[in-house]
Every structure is written in C-alpha cells, then in structure tokens.
Amino acid sequence: MRCLPLTTNVPYGYVKDPENPRRWVVDPVSADVVKRIFSMCMEGRGPKQIANQLKADKVLTPSAYRALQGIKTPNKKPEDPYDWHSSTIVAILERREYTGCTVNFKTYTNSIWDKKQRETPIEKQAIFPNTHERIIEDAVFEKVQEIRQQRHRMTRTGRSSIFSGLVYCSDCGSKMNYGSSNNGDPAQDFFDCSLHRKDKEKCKGHFIRVKVLERVVLKHIQAVTGYILRHEAHFRAVMEEQLRLESSEQIRIRRKQLERNENRIAELKRLFIRIYEDNASGRLSDERFDMLSLTYETEQKQLEAECITLRQEIEVQERQNENIEKFIQTAHRYVGIDELDGYALRELVSAIYVDAPDKSSGKRVQHIHIKYEGLGFIPLNELMKEETA
Secondary structure: OOOOOOOOOOOEEEEOOOOOOEEEEOOOHHHHHHHOOOOOOOOOOOOHHHHHHHHHHOOOOOHHHHHHHHHOOOOOOOOOOOOOOHHHHHHHHHHHHHHEEEEEEEEEEEOOOOOOOOOOOHHHHHOOOOOOOOOOHHHHHHHHHHOOOOOOOOOOOOOOOOOOEEEOOOOOOOOEEOOOOOOHHHOOOOOEEEEHHHHOOOOOOEEEEEHHHHHHHHHHHHHHHHHHHHHHHHHHHHHHHHEEEEEEHHHEEEEHHHHHHHHHHHHHHHHHHHHHHHHOOOOOHHHHHHHHHHHHHHHHHHHHHHHHHHHHHHHHHHOOHHHHHHHHHHHOOOOOOOOOOOOHHHEEEEHHHHHHHHOOOOEEEEEEEEEEEEEEOOOOHHHHHHHHH
16 A cells, blocks of 8 residues: 555645655645634534635635646536535545545555445555644544544524434433524523434433523533633543543443454355355255345344444544543633633534433522543532632
C-alpha cells in the first residue's frame, strides 16, 4: 500500500504543491470555508441549513471556486456559482483527509465483469496519518461524525435547538424531541420524551423548557470548569479512579462478548465447510445449500461487524486517561463561559438525561444528569462538598 494519495482530484481546501504535484498544501481561502462548515455542524446545523447559509453569504461552491482559480475539474461549471447542495456539505464533513491523513482504497469493484464502485468499510481502508497539513482537528472530525448520526428536528417555525440529538429521557432512555408551542414563542420551546408521545402508558411525561435546559446546563458547565481551574490535580485523581472502576467492568463485559462472537464465527466457518462437502457429495441439495450458506454468511458478517465495534470500544476504554487530559484541556478554554453555543456544548457534552418532574414538595423540581465528553458523569456534588468541608 502507498502513502501517496491515489486520487487525482485534490479535496476542496487543498491545492497541489507547485513543486510536487503529488503533495497537497492548504489553500487558505477554501480551507476557511471547510473550517466554517465543520464549525456550523458542531453548532448543530444540518447539511441543508449549512448549504443555505453559504448560499445566502455568496460563498462560491467548490466547482465555481476551482473554475475561478483556473483548476480543471470533472464537474461542469455551475450556472449559479453560489448554489451549494446538501450532498456537497455531507461529502466535506465526511472527508477524513481534512485531518491531515491520506486515505486510499476507499472504493472497490467485485470483478472485471462487475465494475460497480462500492464503498470500502473504514476498517479496511488504507489510512496514513500526517501526510499533509491538517485543516480540522481529530477530535472535531470525530465529533462531527457522531453529530451526523443524530437527527436534528426543526419546529414548524423553522427553528432548531443546539440541544437536538443530545437530550434523553432518564426513565426509558428514549430521545427527547424538540418542539414549540402553537403561538411560536421561542421562550416556550421545549423537549419531551418521544416514547411518551407515542404511548403514554409506557413512559410518563418528561418535559422541559429549552430555556430551563440552557440555564441548568450552563450553570453546571460553569461549575465543572471552575472546579477544574481551582483543583485540577484532585479532579484528575477522582476521575481516574472513577473511570478505572467503570472501564475494568466494561472491558470485561466486552471481551467476554468478543470471545463469544469469535467462537461463533469459527463455528460458522466449520459449518460452511461441512455443508459444502455435503453438497459436493450429493447429500445436500443445491437449494438447501444456498439457503444455509446465505444464513451462515449473513450471521458471520453481522458478528464480524460487532467484533470490530467491540474492539474499538475496548480500545477506547483502555485509553480513558487520555480522555481525562483532553477534557481538562477543553475545559480550560471554557472557564468563565457566560453563554452556551452549539460548538461549546458538543465539545464538552455527549448526552443529557432529563428526570420526570417531582411535585411532592408542592413545587415543580426537575433534575438533569449531564454526561460529559470522554468522561461520563462527573460527581460534581461530591467534589463541591469536599471543597467546602
């Protein structure tokens, strides 16, 4: 495998080095647009919203920009040089080369008779890090891929929330959907449990105003970042111990499942050999062989995909200390934060769980639980008690 890019088309954001056409160098103008696209995604905007914003701001599309620079491309010159499409935004957001690596063998064909291009699974692509200057940090790229898997709902008014895709019901674990009142007042925007909407018997009402969520989450982030500023060493020690206990159990569970999957894959391979021999000797009909082989192959592919995920999860669990250091560095950037935006929220938070309101005291009391990026739940109350003890 080669560490030189096999593609002849340089990604938008880069140009060919005049002294070495096989090397990519950053083009400042288009690279700034790439950074802006990733930033808008981190803020919670979807591809369509990003495309509309770039069009409104009269930003040249990649094809129009290359044409202006005199760079030949396989695409025709667009009629509207500002007509960005969602597909273009998606392609940019999913392009790993922006992290400074070369990615080869991204597609494959089955044979010389079947020339249809198919996407190669990420684990089978040839990825070479640090082959050119990066435009996007690894952490931002990975976070954007997570965001891309989430669905960001818009209300009838066309508004969306920075919290979309992050809020869950504490009881049933379902996503909480973003909505607005009939009068369209932004102050009345809310999240409620998606399962409760479908079946009120399965989950009781979990409902929280967006303005309340903003206030409580911002206050918690301020407290966490402030504590880290004052007691970084103690915070690190507490989280290392918490993650060590959590990781050891999670690793044990995943390794056990991985072993079961690998044993079953080996068994399926033996079964396939057996039915092949039975078919060749005439003991098993072609029809029965086709049915069994398809069943075994489908199960094996599913198990192999699960094994890849399990190995990745084990690797993540084993690198928990790295997560602590990354989080502390990120937290330092947000010390003194007085307003929450989508970018900051997604750098710090991976999920928010909302409890049902408690009215037993005569007042409506509602708690939320914040799962922080790479760390999980931070025992802030216990840390604060120690500080005042």
